Amino acid sequence: MPDVVVIGAGVVGAACAYYAARAGLDVVVVDRGPVAGGTTGAGEGNVLVSDKEPGPELDLALLSNGLWRELAELDGFEFEAKGGLVVAETGEVLEALTGLAGKQGVEHTVVPSGGLGDYEPHLAGGFAGGVFYPQDAQVQPMLAAATLIRRGADRFGRGTLMLRTGVTVAGFLRDGDRIGGVTTDHGDILAGAVVNAAGTWGGEVAAMAGVHVPVLPRRGFILVTEPFDEPLIRHKVYTAAYVTNVASDSEGLETSAVVEGTPSGPVLIGASRERVGFDRTVSVPVLERLARQAVELFPALADRRAIRAYCGFRPYCPDHLPVIGEDPRAPGLHHACGHEGAGIGLAPATGHLIAQTLAGHRPDLDLTPFRPDRFEERR
Amino acid sequence: MKPLYDLAVIGAGPAGVAGALTASFAGLDVVLIDAAPRPGGQYFRHLPQGFNAQAPGALHHGLDGFTRQWETLRARADVLLGHKVWAVERAEGTVTVRCLEGDREERPRTVTARGLLIATGAHDRPLPFPGWDLPGVLTAGGAQALLKGNLVVAGRKVVVAGTGPFLLPVAAGLAEAGADVRGVYEANGRLGLARHPLLAAGKAGEALGYGASLARHRVPYRGRHAVIAAHGEGALTHVTVARLDSAWRPVSTRTVECDTLAYGYGFVPQLELPVQLGCATRADADGSPVVTVDGGLRTSVPGVYAAGESTGVGGAVLAEVEGRIAGRSAAADLGRRVPPLPRLSRRRDRLAAFAKALLEAYPVRPGWQGWLRDDTLVCRCEEVPLSAVREAQDLGAIDARSVKLLARPGMGWCQGRMCGYAVACLAGEDPAAPRRPIAQPIRLGDLAAPTRSPLEG
Amino acid sequence: MNQPYDLVRARPEPEFEISVDGAPVPVIPGQTIGAALHGAGIRSWRTTRIGARPRGLFCGIGVCFDCLVTVNGSPSLRACLTEARPGDRVSTGARAGQVGPGGRAGDGDGTDGGKTVNGR
Numbered sequence: 002m003p004d005v006v007v008i009g010a011g012v013v014g015a016a017c018a019y020y021a022a023r024a025g026l027d028v029v030v031v032d033r034g035p036v037a038g039g040t041t042g043a044g045e046g047n048v049l050v051s052d053k054e055p056g057p058e059l060d061l062a063l064l065s066n067g068l069w070r071e072l073a074e075l076d077g078f079e080f081e082a083k084g085g086l087v088v089a090e091t092g093e094v095l096e097a098l099t100g101l102a103g104k105q106g107v108e109h110t111v112v113p114s115g116g117l118g119d120y121e122p123h124l125a126g127g128f129a130g131g132v133f134y135p136q137d138a139q140v141q142p143m144l145a146a147a148t149l150i151r152r153g154a155d156r157f158g159r160g161t162l163m164l165r166t167g168v169t170v171a172g173f174l175r176d177g178d179r180i181g182g183v184t185t186d187h188g189d190i191l192a193g194a195v196v197n198a199a200g201t202w203g204g205e206v207a208a209m210a211g212v213h214v215p216v217l218p219r220r221g222f223i224l225v226t227e228p229f230d231e232p233l234i235r236h237k238v239y240t241a242a243y244v245t246n247v248a249s250d251s252e253g254l255e256t257s258a259v260v261e262g263t264p265s266g267p268v269l270i271g272a273s274r275e276r277v278g279f280d281r282t283v284s285v286p287v288l289e290r291l292a293r294q295a296v297e298l299f300p301a302l303a304d305r306r307a308i309r310a311y312c313g314f315r316p317y318c319p320d321h322l323p324v325i326g327e328d329p330r331a332p333g334l335h336h337a338c339g340h341e342g343a344g345i346g347l348a349p350a351t352g353h354l355i356a357q358t359l360a361g362h363r364p365d366l367d368l369t370p371f372r373p374d375r376f377e378e379r380r
Numbered sequence: 381m382k383p384l385y386d387l388a389v390i391g392a393g394p395a396g397v398a399g400a401l402t403a404s405f406a407g408l409d410v411v412l413i414d415a416a417p418r419p420g421g422q423y424f425r426h427l428p429q430g431f432n433a434q435a436p437g438a439l440h441h442g443l444d445g446f447t448r449q450w451e452t453l454r455a456r457a458d459v460l461l462g463h464k465v466w467a468v469e470r471a472e473g474t475v476t477v478r479c480l481e482g483d484r485e486e487r488p489r490t491v492t493a494r495g496l497l498i499a500t501g502a503h504d505r506p507l508p509f510p511g512w513d514l515p516g517v518l519t520a521g522g523a524q525a526l527l528k529g530n531l532v533v534a535g536r537k538v539v540v541a542g543t544g545p546f547l548l549p550v551a552a553g554l555a556e557a558g559a560d561v562r563g564v565y566e567a568n569g570r571l572g573l574a575r576h577p578l579l580a581a582g583k584a585g586e587a588l589g590y591g592a593s594l595a596r597h598r599v600p601y602r603g604r605h606a607v608i609a610a611h612g613e614g615a616l617t618h619v620t621v622a623r624l625d626s627a628w629r630p631v632s633t634r635t636v637e638c639d640t641l642a643y644g645y646g647f648v649p650q651l652e653l654p655v656q657l658g659c660a661t662r663a664d665a666d667g668s669p670v671v672t673v674d675g676g677l678r679t680s681v682p683g684v685y686a687a688g689e690s691t692g693v694g695g696a697v698l699a700e701v702e703g704r705i706a707g708r709s710a711a712a713d714l715g716r717r718v719p720p721l722p723r724l725s726r727r728r729d730r731l732a733a734f735a736k737a738l739l740e741a742y743p744v745r746p747g748w749q750g751w752l753r754d755d756t757l758v759c760r761c762e763e764v765p766l767s768a769v770r771e772a773q774d775l776g777a778i779d780a781r782s783v784k785l786l787a788r789p790g791m792g793w794c795q796g797r798m799c800g801y802a803v804a805c806l807a808g809e810d811p812a813a814p815r816r817p818i819a820q821p822i823r824l825g826d827l828a829a830p831t832r833s834p835l836e837g
Numbered sequence: 838m839n840q841p842y843d844l845v846r847a848r849p850e851p852e853f854e855i856s857v858d859g860a861p862v863p864v865i866p867g868q869t870i871g872a873a874l875h876g877a878g879i880r881s882w883r884t885t886r887i888g889a890r891p892r893g894l895f896c897g898i899g900v901c902f903d904c905l906v907t908v909n910g911s912p913s914l915r916a917c918l919t920e921a922r923p924g925d926r927v928s929t930g931a932r933a934g935q936v937g938p939g940g941r942a943g944d945g946d947g948t949d950g951g952k953t954v955n956g957r
């Protein structure tokens with residue numbers, strides 16, 4: 002019998018499994034699909050500290066940023082510590098931006114208007130300036146998730162970390178009050194504890210255990226360009242509007258393009274945010290807006306082609322914070338979901354903290370802001 | 381140009397032209413859109429004016445009939461050639477067709493209509509094998525397009541290989557045009573359909589014609605043979621031809637010198653536009669996804685019809701019949717009086733049964749996977765070798781999509797059009813209907829600009 | 838005699854020239870750049886990003902994107918679809934700065950209809 006069953010082989014589940022195995026626990030990861038087939042396969046791979054307001058999410062992001070750098074040593078996936086450049090349209094916005102950077106207390110450099118070209122030679126003129134965040138990085142999320150699971154299995158011996166794809170969790174097993182495993186379409190799996198890392202479907206999984214965890218989809222489209230022979234864009238580049246969009250409560254469509262080159266050549270332009278349930282229908286207006294914003298940032302992109310677009314559904318909670326920790330309403334069930342547009346960046350810290358709680362250690366960060374039952378009082 | 385048409389037809393091949401003409405005769409305001417500068421689609425591909433060809437029909441059976449339809453249509457409907465459709469949307473009973481006009485200075489154009497007929501045809505289905513990306517290796521349809529559309533003979537010494545009856549017109553055309561065709565290698569049995577009633581009934585003449593042409597040019601036609609490797613430094617110089625067993629495993633091999641290989645293992649219907657609209661699809665007899673249609677060629681989305689190869693690969697004659705039925709349905713659904721024509725439906729059923737029999741007689745057998753080596757590229761665009769596909773599977777990719785996510789086959793320029801079938805086979809599944817929200821590459825500057833209708837500058 | 842021309846009894850208009858990396862290539866009015874190159878015996882005109890593999894025509898109908906060229910400075914045009922015009926300057930050479938093997942992008946693909954990620 003494993004110590005832990007992790008539901009979900011996305012990047013968050015992979016990190017939970019990896020760190021739990023590293024803590025000496027026997028882990029089984031189950032996913033109804035393949036590894037990284039959920040939102041992880043639709044994400045962009047930004048590992049950002051620049052876009053977070055000071056507070057618990059930034060603390061999580063900073064912890065995670067350091068852990069990603071360690072994990073990058075594992076080899077098998079790309080991690081590029083390329084840095085992010087946030088640009089401001091007006092002097093007023095620049096002031097707000099520098100103010101935020103000061104409050105964040107993370108490494109940054111304020112870049113005057115005339116200095117932007119040193120960072121991004123192809124950036125449009127006319128920006129008032131910007132802030133450069135050297136800690137912002139890029140990771141290939143699908144390979145990262147697969148690699149964490151594989152390396153976890155390699156390093157600690159197969160059997161202590163096992164991946165079972167194509168297995169759908171249908172309910173929970175109980176041991177008195179405690180959760181003691183899962184039922185699946187391929188039989189029951191008894192375990193000492195269960196981690197709900199089902200991403201956007203985390204609310205459904207929680208409901209199977211009779212607890213309310215409101216995780217909802219927030220759709221995002223990404224545009225991908227033709228591959229470039231020479232890199233046009235060096236860092237992650239976005240306008241200050243991105244920061245306000247991320248934290249927005251609006252139902253409607255919001256776009257603020259984050260533009261960046263990738264080692265294989267294409268430029269990624271992402272992403273939109275809108276709440277339309279799980280609707281995959283292509284929205285041309287969304288693609289048009291992303292294109293417009295990207296061309297405003299980099300006029301040289303106007304002549305290059307978009308060759309594809311894809312969408313995914315960010316798992317979000319009403320207060321835009323993830324759910325991390327054991328559920329007092331269902332002891333033995335640990336949640337690790339609801340990371341919205343930052344799950345890739347926040348995965349290692351989440352995995353690390355979950356492993357600490359699973360192993361009975363005191364977590365490095367206070368988990369109170371992320372506690373799973375925090376939505377009860379608001380119901 | 382009109383602000384709102386009754387019916388927009390995408391594709392000026394036999395299906396689209398017949399559909400547009402039929403709908404127009406039934407009283408609809410029709411616009412026909414095609415990416416190509418000339419009508420005809422793949423089969424009736426037209427030569428440019430510049431050749432002043434006095435006998436263009438020498439390259440196609442039935443060209444006169446098509447040309448008559450085309451001339452009549454041009455007088456009755458609006459025709460937008462050189463318009464690539466990159467997206468279609470449908471809201472509140474109106475279809476919006478987004479096009480790019482022109483082959484280099486593209487301009488965004490938008491056409492709106494109450495109904496849409498999708499007749500976008502198919503492209504070749506190549507299988508990967510060692511050396512398939514050497515210059516000089518072409519798809520069979522590609523060789524045909526060079527000849528029919530440009531009067532360029534694909535090569536001097538040409539080998540034709542793959543499976544299906546389409547190899548015969550390709551080889552015959554090349555031989556007639558002066559190429560030294562070194563052999564036609566059919567991976568299935570040579571006489572797959574010889575005794576099919578329909579072949580006896582009608583198609584026999586055409587097949588015999590190609591056969592006679594090949595005999596006249598002393599072109600050997602071998603069953604149970606395939607090209608399993610192509611060789612050359614920077615360009616093709618020779619191929620390895622294998623005798624196959626019934627599962628397509630090589631039994632013996634030899635070398636054939638050639639500068640060109642034209643090959644194909646069937647066709648892949650182009651489904652990105654119906655998939656964008658949410659039309660239901662099904663697996664055809666060969667496992668390929670095709671649009672699901674009713675007897676009137678209606679898709680699952682109201683007001684959207686499909687005809688020709690998009691509903692299943694069946695050739696030009698079936699495509700035309702389907703186009704006519706679809707045009708009639710579109711008119712009837714918009715309240716025009718269209719008397720029933722059961723004869724047409726029976727004709728379609730017969731031709732479709734024949735098409736199905738063909739797919740069953742010329743399947744792709746699993747043995748081709750054994751022709752690949754670890755370093756054989758599966759995906760040409762992203763240069764993904766077989767070994768990378770296997771590594772992805774080892775990491776937990778259990779389907780084609782996750783293989784793509786981990787190893788990148790299908791992420792490049794062609795968006796999986798060339799490798800999609802092979803990757804699905806390697807992943808052990810039937811190919812899924814392609815989800816390509818952008819059906820044709822579009823410049824970001826054009827995507828960013830507000831779209832204009834053909835009326836405006 | 839040119840057999841394909843005989844076949845359809847073509848009386849082609851006078852050829853014009855385009856320049857391909859500086860060298861003249863003859864074109865019959867209406868031919869595509871790809872057909873003109875292939876007809877002139879030029880089988881490859883591009884090299885791939887990763888392995889620097891030579892590429893020319895493959896599908897011939899605009900779906901494989903192997904045949905990309907830059908025409909009069911306009912990049913990434915499919916030679917097999919682009920009709921040649923008198924005086925066109927076609928440049929083919931791979932530009933510098935190819936990435937090494939193993940280059941991988943961080944682009945994902947959430948485009949699955951929902952067999953694994955079902956959109957409930």
Ligand SMILES: Cc1cc2nc3c(=O)[nH]c(=O)nc-3n(C[C@H](O)[C@H](O)[C@H](O)COP(=O)(O)OP(=O)(O)OC[C@H]3O[C@@H](n4cnc5c(N)ncnc54)[C@H](O)[C@@H]3O)c2cc1C
Binds near residue numbers: 010168170199314346
């Ligand atoms: C367009 C877009 C861009 C984004 N960009 C970024 C970015 O740049 N940086 C960043 O950090 N984040 C980004 N994100 C967000 C990020 O992708 C997600 O937060 C993250 O991938 C969530 O990972 P996860 O492991 O929690 O969920 P998922 O990857 O969705 O994994 C959950 C898994 O659970 C499985 N599952 C669900 N129910 C069951 C069940 N009953 N039984 C078995 N298995 C089940 C699913 O199959 C799935 O594989 C982006 C998201 C989108 C949509």
Ligand SMILES: Cc1cc2nc3c(=O)[nH]c(=O)nc-3n(C[C@H](O)[C@H](O)[C@H](O)COP(=O)(O)OP(=O)(O)OC[C@H]3O[C@@H](n4cnc5c(N)ncnc54)[C@H](O)[C@@H]3O)c2cc1C
Binds near residue numbers: 501524
């Ligand atoms: C390269 C090739 C050559 C072939 N040659 C022969 C042959 O010689 N003999 C034979 O019997 N069969 C041939 N076929 C088989 C052919 O598919 C059928 O014979 C027949 O042409 C099918 O008719 P259709 O109307 O369904 O489609 P097609 O004739 O393929 O017509 C489809 C049309 O849709 C247009 N189109 C597609 N997508 C878009 C878009 N996004 N925007 C705008 N326009 C679009 C295309 O330009 C094309 O003109 C060939 C197939 C291919 C792929």
Ligand code: FES
Binds near residue numbers: 899903905917918
């Ligand atoms: S040869 Fe395939 S796109 Fe031109």
